[in-house]
Amino acid sequence: MNNQRRTVLKSGSGAALLGILAAAGIIKPGMALAEWNKAAFEAKSMADTLKALGAGSPADSKDVQVTGPDIAENGAVVPVGVSSTLPNVTMVAILIEKNPNALAASFTLPEGTEANVQTRVKMGQTSNVYALVKSDGKFFMATKEIKVTLGGCGG
Amino acid sequence: MAANPMKIRANNKDGVTEVKVLISHEMETGQRKDASGAIVPAWFITDLTAKHNDRLVLGAEFGTAVSKNPYLAFRFKGGAKGDKIVVSWKDNKGETRTDEAAIA
Incomplete structure (x- = not known):
């Protein structure tokens, strides 16, 4: 009888431990994902995205450049670059106005990293591509229209 | 570590x-149908x-609009030949991968 009780206790605590481990496993990625700006990436319109990024209505600036092709044959792979000569740039984001979610990527630039990043993005259709730059705590923007002949979101 | 190694050139x-990074990842948008x-x-x-030697030189957040097998290039001041560049990513399924390269 005593032995049985011990076995029950043992398995009981074992299950509890498993539960804790599972909970820890679930909580971990969840917590890490919180860093990712979900509201900004899930926002549909440009205005909502800018709001979620805390950018308000950024001023247009000649000191921000969007580089990319004038016409992209394949919308699935469109090379886009952002560069700026503004001082103390801490954040750079790429927004594509007509994509299902405007925000494509955002970059945090620590001191010493130049405001000059290139990546490749998907574009569903011809759209304005915006570069958003945070310099000295203020937001600035530049835009370039990229024409897409073959969308990148089709099946 | 399901994914293939990143290609890093510095x-x-x-x-x-x-620094130029080429990552091997599907980058599925959630809008495509099979x-x-x-x-x-x-x-x-x-x-x-x-x-770069344990000092953060770039942080990035990607949405689904970044192309399959993402490419990324950026520049920072400093760095010497032989210094280590370590790049890590995490996806929405919680998978991670870290690769490193030496500055040439």
């Missing part, structure tokens, strides 16, 4: 290090960091 020229009409669930990299 070159120092005149005191500025240019042959049977079922939506292919979103699967994409959300966070990426690049470090």
